[in-house]
Amino acid sequence: MSTPPSQRVSIIGGGGNVGATIAFALLAKGVSVEVLIVDKADNAAHGQAMDIDDASFSLPGTCRIGTFQEAGQSDVIIVTAGARQKPGESRSSLVDRNYEIIGSIMESMKPIRPTARILVVSNPVDVLTDIAQKTSGLPRNQVLGSGTYLDTGRLRNELSVITGVSSTSIHAYMLGEHGDNQFVGWASATIGGQPLLSHPKMAGVDREAIHERVRRKAYEIIEAKGSTYYGIGLCAANITEALLYNTSQVYSVTNYVERFGCYMSWPAAIGRGGVEQSFEVRLDDAEKKQFDVALDAIKSACAKF
Numbered sequence: 001m002s003t004p005p006s007q008r009v010s011i012i013g014g015g016g017n018v019g020a021t022i023a024f025a026l027l028a029k030g031v032s033v034e035v036l037i038v039d040k041a042d043n044a045a046h047g048q049a050m051d052i053d054d055a056s057f058s059l060p061g062t063c064r065i066g067t068f069q070e071a072g073q074s075d076v077i078i079v080t081a082g083a084r085q086k087p088g089e090s091r092s093s094l095v096d097r098n099y100e101i102i103g104s105i106m107e108s109m110k111p112i113r114p115t116a117r118i119l120v121v122s123n124p125v126d127v128l129t130d131i132a133q134k135t136s137g138l139p140r141n142q143v144l145g146s147g148t149y150l151d152t153g154r155l156r157n158e159l160s161v162i163t164g165v166s167s168t169s170i171h172a173y174m175l176g177e178h179g180d181n182q183f184v185g186w187a188s189a190t191i192g193g194q195p196l197l198s199h200p201k202m203a204g205v206d207r208e209a210i211h212e213r214v215r216r217k218a219y220e221i222i223e224a225k226g227s228t229y230y231g232i233g234l235c236a237a238n239i240t241e242a243l244l245y246n247t248s249q250v251y252s253v254t255n256y257v258e259r260f261g262c263y264m265s266w267p268a269a270i271g272r273g274g275v276e277q278s279f280e281v282r283l284d285d286a287e288k289k290q291f292d293v294a295l296d297a298i299k300s301a302c303a304k305f
């Protein structure tokens with residue numbers, strides 16, 4: 001396509017696996033957007049941008065390499081830059097390596113367009129989203145993270161196999177933290193208006209085993225192939241689509257929840273302005289305890305920066 005589309009999405013860290021996969025997923029979904037790949041590794045960014053743009057010949061979007069200044073003027077800025085987990089390593093252990101990267105990226109992009117929306121994907125995503133908001137200076141609703149959207153997809157796939165219902169028709173969320181303290185919102189989960197737990201095929205199911213498989217899925221993939229990128233590629237593309245097309249889709253993203261007093265992975269409606277509504281989710285007593293652990297972990301990590 002010779003004329004770039006009018007909306008621009010920049011991916012900082014797009015020279016790496018996650019950023020490049022998000023770029024490809026956005027274009028492959030048919031989103032009419034100019035994607036800019038920005039990375040401190042120029043050569044990797046150049047290569048990824050050329051390779052991804054090769055896929056655009058039959059699509060409405062385009063892809064090219066970009067600068068930090070151009071990224072700062074984009075409609076949506078996606079951050080995937082930084083270290084990733086080694087096998088067996090937790091997401092939270094990345095914070096010391098990644099928090100300075102987030103701060104320096106925000107500085108390099110300034111002045112940031114006041115209407116830009118920032119989507120953080122780098123880990124630990126809940127804490128880094130808080131740092132991105134503070135260092136970018138943008139309003140809280142315009143700075144969000146991919147949160148437990150990916151974990152929610154993993155959960156719904158598990159539940160789909162058990163119940164025989166499409167994962168898109170199962171309303172169940174992984175909540176709290178995109179990390180070891182994520183938990184399943186069993187008490188609020190429904191299928192077709194019916195509580196999930198009253199579905200006949202859920203009787204006798206080992207719920208703790210499901211929770212553990214979802215919680216450990218990233219570890220398992222990283223152990224086997226070094227990193228994860230396809231799942232998050234599509235999740236981030238879906239969130240970006242909601243931001244560009246004002247769809248008000250509900251995803252469990254990292255968003256600032258006023259009543260919790262911090263960023264947390266929690267269901268929210270996403271539209272052009274960023275986070276439009278954050279929802280109250282009914283928790284049972286066991287889930288309330290898990291919630292407290294996740295809240296405490298995020299708050300104490302954020303307090304260090």
Ligand SMILES: NC(=O)C1=CN([C@@H]2O[C@H](COP(=O)(O)OP(=O)(O)OC[C@H]3O[C@@H](n4cnc5c(N)ncnc54)[C@H](O)[C@@H]3O)[C@@H](O)[C@H]2O)C=CC1
Pocket residue numbers: 012013014015016017018019038039040041044080081082083084085094098101104105121122123124125146147150178227228229232
């Ligand atoms: N939130 C989620 O669900 C997921 C998050 N991730 C996270 O995404 C991040 C990226 O993972 P991968 O793409 O696999 O890593 P990668 O190593 O393939 O790519 C990281 C890229 O960041 C770039 N980079 C580093 N510092 C930079 C800076 N200051 N400015 C610009 N670019 C910079 C590197 O040059 C590299 O190209 C990790 O933190 C990982 O944990 C990964 C999968 C899922």
Ligand SMILES: CC(=O)C(=O)O
Pocket residue numbers: 091123150218228232
């Ligand atoms: C790496 C990571 O955060 C995930 O795949 O969930």
